[in-house]
Amino acid sequence: xxxxxxxxxxxxxxxxxxxxxxxxxxxxxxxxxxxxxxxxxxxxxxxxxxxxxxxxxxxxxxxxxxxxxxxxxxxxxxxxxxxxxxxxxxxxxxxxxxxxxxxxxxxxxxxxxxxxxxxxxxxxxxxxxxxxxxxxxxxxxxxxxxxxxxxxxxxxxxxxxxxxxxxxxxxxxxxxxxxxxxxxxxxxxxxxxxxxxxxxxxxxxxxxxxxxxxxxxxxxxxxxxxxxxxxxxxxxxxxxxxxxxxxxxxxxxxxxxxxxxxxxxxxxxxxxxxxxxxxxxxxxxxxxxxxxxxxxxxxxxxxxxx
Amino acid sequence: xxxxxxxxxxxxxxxxxxxxxxxxxxxxxxxxxxxxxxxxxxxxxxxxxxxxxxxxxxxxxxxxxxxxxxxxxxxxxxxxxxxxxxxxxxxxxxxxxxxxxxxxxxxxxxxxxxxxxxxxxxxxxxxxxxxxxxxxxxxxxxxxxxxxxxxxxxxxxxxxxxxxxxxxxxxxxxxxxxxxxxxxxxxxxxxxxxxxxxxxxxxxxxxxxxxxxxxxxxxxxxxxxxxxxxxxxxxxxxxxxxxxxxxxxxxxxxxxxxxxxxxxxxxxxxxxxxxxxxxxxxxxxxxxxxxxxxxxxxxxxxxxx
Numbered sequence: 001x002x003x004x005x006x007x008x009x010x011x012x013x014x015x016x017x018x019x020x021x022x023x024x025x026x027x028x029x030x031x032x033x034x035x036x037x038x039x040x041x042x043x044x045x046x047x048x049x050x051x052x053x054x055x056x057x058x059x060x061x062x063x064x065x066x067x068x069x070x071x072x073x074x075x076x077x078x079x080x081x082x083x084x085x086x087x088x089x090x091x092x093x094x095x096x097x098x099x100x101x102x103x104x105x106x107x108x109x110x111x112x113x114x115x116x117x118x119x120x121x122x123x124x125x126x127x128x129x130x131x132x133x134x135x136x137x138x139x140x141x142x143x144x145x146x147x148x149x150x151x152x153x154x155x156x157x158x159x160x161x162x163x164x165x166x167x168x169x170x171x172x173x174x175x176x177x178x179x180x181x182x183x184x185x186x187x188x189x190x191x192x193x194x195x196x197x198x199x200x201x202x203x204x205x206x207x208x209x210x211x212x213x214x215x216x217x218x219x220x221x222x223x224x225x226x227x228x229x230x231x232x233x234x235x236x237x238x239x240x241x242x243x244x245x246x247x248x249x250x251x252x253x254x255x256x257x258x259x260x261x262x263x264x265x266x267x268x269x270x271x272x273x274x275x276x277x278x279x280x281x282x283x284x285x286x287x288x289x290x291x292x293x294x295x296x297x298x299x300x301x302x303x304x305x306x
Numbered sequence: 307x308x309x310x311x312x313x314x315x316x317x318x319x320x321x322x323x324x325x326x327x328x329x330x331x332x333x334x335x336x337x338x339x340x341x342x343x344x345x346x347x348x349x350x351x352x353x354x355x356x357x358x359x360x361x362x363x364x365x366x367x368x369x370x371x372x373x374x375x376x377x378x379x380x381x382x383x384x385x386x387x388x389x390x391x392x393x394x395x396x397x398x399x400x401x402x403x404x405x406x407x408x409x410x411x412x413x414x415x416x417x418x419x420x421x422x423x424x425x426x427x428x429x430x431x432x433x434x435x436x437x438x439x440x441x442x443x444x445x446x447x448x449x450x451x452x453x454x455x456x457x458x459x460x461x462x463x464x465x466x467x468x469x470x471x472x473x474x475x476x477x478x479x480x481x482x483x484x485x486x487x488x489x490x491x492x493x494x495x496x497x498x499x500x501x502x503x504x505x506x507x508x509x510x511x512x513x514x515x516x517x518x519x520x521x522x523x524x525x526x527x528x529x530x531x532x533x534x535x536x537x538x539x540x541x542x543x544x545x546x547x548x549x550x551x552x553x554x555x556x557x558x559x560x561x562x563x564x565x566x567x568x569x570x571x572x573x574x575x576x577x578x579x580x581x582x583x584x585x586x587x588x589x590x591x592x593x594x595x596x597x598x599x600x601x602x603x604x605x606x607x608x609x610x611x
Binding site: 110131135161234235236237239240247250251253259 | 312402423430432433434478480483484485487488490
């Protein structure tokens with residue numbers, strides 16, 4: 001890990017949004033999560049994640065090194081927080097890569113082994129993490145813009161197939177609500193990326209906190225938009241497909257590119273690989289905050305001794 | 307900046323190289339334009355019309371020719387039958403560009419939703435692929451239509467024209483899968499082969515396909531047949547159309563008009579139908595003739611109930 005580069009709050013917002021939306025698309029959807037239940041699950045899951053991340057968000061209005069601050073307050077608690085966050089991030093990165101490999105195999109390159117796709121994606125994620133925060137932030141913005149354009153094109157191309165009139169018939173039994181919320185909360189990890197990237201944000205005091213608030217709002221809106229898009233395009237078939245975006249994108253038929261599902265899925269799979277890279281970098285950054293604190297402390301002790 | 311460039315280049319390579327993982331030359335790929343599936347005695351028979359410019363006698367596509375070759379495959383499962391098409395043709399089957407799927411009458415006993423679900427999830431058929439049916443599906447693929455770049459386009463244009471006129475639905479793979487998943491019935495257009503054409507096909511038999519009604523897919527299986535009049539009524543009842551052309555006799559003379567803004571209320575008091583009427587040239591209908599047109603419309607909807 002070589003980078004010590006800084007990123008802007010806008011870049012932080014973009015990579016977080018890219019990370020969240022890519023997980024919405026490449027993670028398989030449960031068959032229960034349709035209708036009003038799905039929207040409620042998105043809102044409640046975001047509320048829970050926001051509540052869990054509240055200490056970090058509140059801190060981000062005052063400082064820019066969460067784990068170092070925790071270490072300075074209590075060494076043991078600081079270590080536990082950083083190691084726990086690093087483990088969660090590495091686990092989430094592996095999970096993202098596994099899901100992403102399966103998604104890519106099922107939607108883009110059916111003839112290739114998921115293990116091969118996993119290895120290529122993992123290599124890309126590690127390479128991205130080694131390149132550091134700034135390179136990932138710039139690439140993330142680029143990916144978000146490219147994926148966003150393709151996604152909007154898919155949505156526009158799907159308008160003739162959308163059915164808004166039958167939306168009232170969709171499931172609203174809420175019998176799978178709890179399971180959906182748990183799954184969505186476990187999909188997370190974006191606030192851990194936020195906490196780990198805080199020391200790299202080049203910003204005036206408090207702007208990182210505002211970034212977290214904007215991310216919370218726009219990621220929820222983005223998730224709801226993708227969900228509603230899937231529902232109105234696929235209707236009752238939504239709950240019968242694991243990857244609703246890929247299924248809805250297979251309807252798109254723009255004259256030059258014909259079906260946009262391959263291109264859209266490839267872009268979002270790439271975003272997911274970068275998400276894994278961000279998580280690996282976040283794990284490194286969380287531990288590094290603590291080790292930097294120890295190094296500074298030792299240097300201070302040496303100076304005092306001298 | 308350099309890092310940014312390297313990462314973007316790596317990403318671009320990552321995307322573009324995915325195409326190299328599973329390459330098939332276009333010439334080695336059987337691009338199926340239309341497929342007919344019959345089911346009889348536990349055996350699926352797939353008749354596929356594959357795009358072939360050489361079918362017209364050269365590499366340049368001649369739009370006046372049918373530009374397709376027909377290959378069949380049989381199997382005890384649908385996927386086996388499709389694989390056998392590939393064995394017969396010697397090319398990798400490509401169903402993503404299939405423009406029309408015709409189901410045979412055997413699907414009263416074989417599950418339509420299972421077959422279509424497999425075509426979507428395993429064979430990568432588009433969810434917007436139109437689906438229709440015929441008593442003998444293979445018969446439709448044997449009509450060598452000459453209009454359009456390939457002979458598969460003619461039945462599709464018949465369906466699309468009928469949908470615009472409110473006569474018959476254009477049902478897609480998604481419609482069947484979504485409505486079946488929701489426990490609803492869905493109507494799919496029905497073709498018959500008749501002898502009333504001339505120069506429509508490459509041979510001189512005079513045979514052509516006609517859209518003569520629809521069949522319902524209910525509970526995952528092909529069900530009841532509806533004639534053209536009943537299908538129009540079903541289109542109105544299901545909300546797939548709200549405007550239709552009526553042909554009737556009034557005071558002993560032939561009349562025609564367009565019914566629009568058709569509203570149907572199936573209340574406790576019985577069927578209530580209201581609509582606006584105008585002549586095909588846009589003129590107004592006298593009140594007495596409106597009543598006659600309304601009676602024809604009422605009968606049409608009643609027949610579909």
